[in-house]
Amino acid sequence: MSPICLYFxxxxxxAVERIQCEYFVETRQAQHWRSGNLL
Known part of the structure; x- marks a missing residue:
């Protein structure tokens, strides 16, 4: 593969890893907030 292709x-x-990490953190916070809301 060309260096440009590898760079891309x-x-x-x-970018995908960062989006997955942010999504995971957001969903964990949302679940925590919901469970805290129920108590």
Whole structure:
């Protein structure tokens, strides 16, 4: 593969990882907030 292609794949991969991490944190906070709300 060309260096440009590898660079692009690396950028996309990092963006996907960051989005998944942010989504995971948000859903955990939302669940925590809901359970705290029920108490």
């Amino acid at each position: 794949i690396d950028k996309v991969w990092r």
